[in-house]
Amino acid sequence: EAQVTQNPRYLITVTGKKLTVTCSQNMNHEYMSWYRQDPGLGLRQIYYSMNVEVTDKGDVPEGYKVSRKEKRNFPLILESPSPNQTSLYFCASSLYTGTSQETQYFGPGTRLLVL
Amino acid sequence: KQEVTQIPAALSVPEGENLVLNCSFTDSAIYNLQWFRQDPGKGLTSLLLIQSSQREQTSGRLNASLDKSSGRSTLYIAASQPGDSATYLCAVNDYKLSFGAGTTVTVRA
Numbered sequence: 674e675a676q677v678t679q680n681p682r683y684l685i686t687v688t689g690k691k692l693t694v695t696c697s698q699n700m701n702h703e704y705m706s707w708y709r710q711d712p713g714l715g716l717r718q719i720y721y722s723m724n725v726e727v728t729d730k731g732d733v734p735e736g737y738k739v740s741r742k743e744k745r746n747f748p749l750i751l752e753s754p755s756p757n758q759t760s761l762y763f764c765a766s767s768l769y770t771g772t773s774q775e776t777q778y779f780g781p782g783t784r785l786l787v788l
Numbered sequence: 789k790q791e792v793t794q795i796p797a798a799l800s801v802p803e804g805e806n807l808v809l810n811c812s813f814t815d816s817a818i819y820n821l822q823w824f825r826q827d828p829g830k831g832l833t834s835l836l837l838i839q840s841s842q843r844e845q846t847s848g849r850l851n852a853s854l855d856k857s858s859g860r861s862t863l864y865i866a867a868s869q870p871g872d873s874a875t876y877l878c879a880v881n882d883y884k885l886s887f888g889a890g891t892t893v894t895v896r897a
Binding site: 716718721731765 | 820822824829830831832833834837877879884885887888889890
């Protein structure tokens with residue numbers, strides 16, 4: 674089954690404790706991205722990657738890191754989480770035509786609470 | 789910067805009525821536009837993708853139109869059902885996806 678998986682689905686942590694949210698897709702998609710969703714602010718892109726070893730900042734990259742060592746995986750790293758990073762996080766993937774992405778497939782989401 | 793607006797923010801209709809959801813965007817230089825459905829606490833499911841060269845796209849009871857020059861798209865859902873209750877998001881792709889805030893739909897049985 675074609676899918677995007679994220680782990681963990683729920684996470685409670687404390688300020689400053691490094692964490693990683695994993696994302697994996699099995700559709701051989703070039704393009705992967707991370708979003709956060711907050712009430713009243715909608716979905717905002719954190720980072721995106723157009724292929725292996727190619728990543729770039731989205732709209733709200735501060736406090737986050739990513740890496741793309743393999744095509745299927747795109748982990749999101751919070752080196753020193755803070756309470757304002759409490760949010761619902763989504764990973765997404767799509768084919769990339771060279772000029773634009775095609776249909777985006779989203780993971781189920783990771784709900785993060787930073788105390 | 790691309791701004792995407794969805795009106796109304798919420799909509800409640802009786803079962804069987806047709807739904808009309810609106811999306812407007814400020815920069816018409818787009819590659820495509822997607823409509824998504826999101827159920828509470830869940831991820832997003834892609835409903836329709838319209839390329840910039842297309843005027844509309846249909847899937848079952850869903851029909852989406854695109855008027856790129858005026859910066860508008862409309863999602864029509866025919867003969868609504870309680871199972872259509874969800875939040876509907878439009879996303880515009882210029883070089884990245886920009887999302888609207890969504891329209892939350894309630895279909896009353």
